[in-house]
Amino acid sequence: MNTYKLLTPGPLTTTETVKAEMLVDRCTWDDDYKSVTQKIRRELLALGAVKEDAYTSVLMQGSGSFGVEAALTSVIGKDGKCLFAINGEYGRRMVTIAQYAGLNHLVYAAAFDEIPSVAVIKDYLEKDGDITHIAMVHCETTTGILNPLDDVAAIAKQYGKIFIVDAMSSFGGIPINIGALGVDFLISSANKCIQGVPGFSFIIARTDELEKCRGIARSLSLDLYDQWAAMRKDGKWRFTSPTHVVAAFAKALDELEAEGGIRARYERYKANNALLRKKMKDMGFTAYLEEKVQSPIITTFLFPAPDFNFPGFYGYVKNRGFVLYPGKLTEVDTFRVGNIGEIYQDDIEKLCAVIKDYMEGKNK
Ligand SMILES: *Cc1c(COP(=O)(O)O)cnc(C)c1O
Helix, strand or coil: CCCCEECCCCCCCCCHHHHHHHHCCCCCCCHHHHHHHHHHHHHHHHHCCCCCCCEEEEEEECCHHHHHHHHHHHHCCCCCCEEEEECCHHHHHHHHHHHHHCCCEEEEECCCCCCCCHHHHHHHHHHCCCCCEEEEECEECCCCEECCHHHHHHHHHHHCCEEEEECCCCECCECCCHHHHCCCEEEEECCCCCCCCCCEEEEEEEHHHHHCCCCCCCCCCCCHHHHHHHHHHHCCCCCCCCHHHHHHHHHHHHHHHHHCHHHHHHHHHHHHHHHHHHHHHHCCCCECCCHHHECCCEEEEECCCCCCCHHHHHHHHHHCCEECEECCCCCCCEEEEECCCCCCHHHHHHHHHHHHHHHCCCCC
């Protein structure tokens, strides 16, 4: 059995107690199980700082991308047109989903190391009155850049557009006041900052907007409205639900609360990230992003030399207990280190000691 910790942004390192929840088989028809689903749905609203009637939540089988696809293809109707403000691979994935489903859309592609400009988004909205929706990724896990959710939400509101946010790698780890921002649809998944295991995604939605989505979906399995209509009755999922994952997620929510909620978890992640970046910098590594746009979730580092042997480095670090994440950029050689999940300062210290040994040639 492997014993390494995952410094990847999901799946990530989970607690033993979250994993232990999966040792029980549960019945999808039983009230006990259905009430777990309902409890999760309510708790997600509380985490998003929204009221229960104004907002609702839907759980969707599959990984995060299934949730994004369900939202985009169930929310943007034939008469709709979505502006995608993108600066990474997950933004591109949203565009690919739109292409597959034949959704009307426009793409504003910013550089991967820059946040989308609010002025440019405004310009798109001014020039094209047909735009009905704006979609953006909050933390672009491709690089670790944190996009300006507040500013774009404000513009969406000002212009009366529906705002769809992929907050996959930030929800639960960065406070997001969904209600105050007026975000209409927010998507995240079980295996990121809530620290559950992979198997479903979830959508927090403005109830009145979701109510308008009946009949829009291009796919039965990914029909967000239909999934909601079934689930809201009593917590029964439309099709087989990932029972073990759901139970683990409920436990992960309890543990998030015990930690002190999102604010406390955010502080832990921020401290992990600050320590990581400081220690890496001391060892001569350069971060890809400027500090002011860096999220507390994951950091991209440039290779320290053109001939840097990443597979060798990766294997050395893995054998000493930590799994890193390859880079996802084409123009520069990079690798990434996530600092979310059941990871503490002590882990970062140990990781950096291992990296230091490697860099000092103790691998030879
Ligand atoms: C993880 C992630 C996704 C979903 O990826 P899956 O592999 O489908 O879980 C989508 N967007 C962002 C920003 C992510 O970090």
